[in-house]
Amino acid sequence: MMKDFAMHIMDIVQNSISAGASQISVTITESEADDSLKLVIADNGKGIPAAMLEKVTDPYTTSRTTRKVGLGLPLLKQHAESTGGHLSIASEEGKGTVAEASFGLSHLDRQPLGDVAGTIVLLAAANPERRFIYRHTTPYGSYTFDTDEVNAELDGMSISEAPVIRFLREMIEENLKEIKISG
């Protein structure tokens, strides 16, 4: 099962990758004022056909051919709803898909964020041809990680090199600490 948000992110972003997205953004917004945590994953992939869109949170719906069940979105939905939140998915064929999940920030059933920094960096390293944008906002500030900026700084060196991966993970972790993200 998905033990934290990092696992959900790794999972749902794979959908964007399968949809051929060249740009994927992951946005987390924490609000103490409305006790909410929002996770939005948006891509510019091929989109979900309208008939499929109604059924994407049904476990017996999947676009894969290796097996007949798909649990990624159903698990995210279950997690969101168990904390008093919800999951909504908007998609347009040829334009992309946006999955938005909301959670009760202080709800007991809200799982921890987990290793979001490591997950984003692994995704970027495994898919160097795609652009990843991760933005995290808390009442204390906002941090944005953008692989386009990373690649500009790397100037020809690969984002998939182990020392680069290690550095980027530490850099994101330190910046997230600065804006005091939740556990």
Next chain:
Amino acid sequence: MGQVKSLADLRKIKENQQGKMSLREKSNNPESLVQVRVAMATCGIASGAKQVMDFFIEEFDKRNIQAVVTQTGCMGYCFAEPTVEVTLPGKEPVVFGYVDAKKADDIIEKYVKNGELVEGIIPVNYETIEKK
């Protein structure tokens, strides 16, 4: 308190890496490299595929093995997750199941370094009836 790292600090990493073959050069002829694909679908992720991927990236670097570690979707062996597909240069891909850090270490030391097979191989038939 030290200063929070920023992208400008990447330059130091870059200088250290200079002289080493960059992955971009490597990817020009990936056939000459060890390729590891970690199955990263819901089933794999829930079973710890991320830790396995982290392990391979770190250990290939530490042990100085030229390799490319990427992700793939569900290969259909959900019962045996985490699964990884390892392709040695010039060889057919081999899929290993139930991979954890210990198994990954075995795969690197025995299969990648010496070509010895280790336990946990999932027989894969890439030539399906339809393709024949």
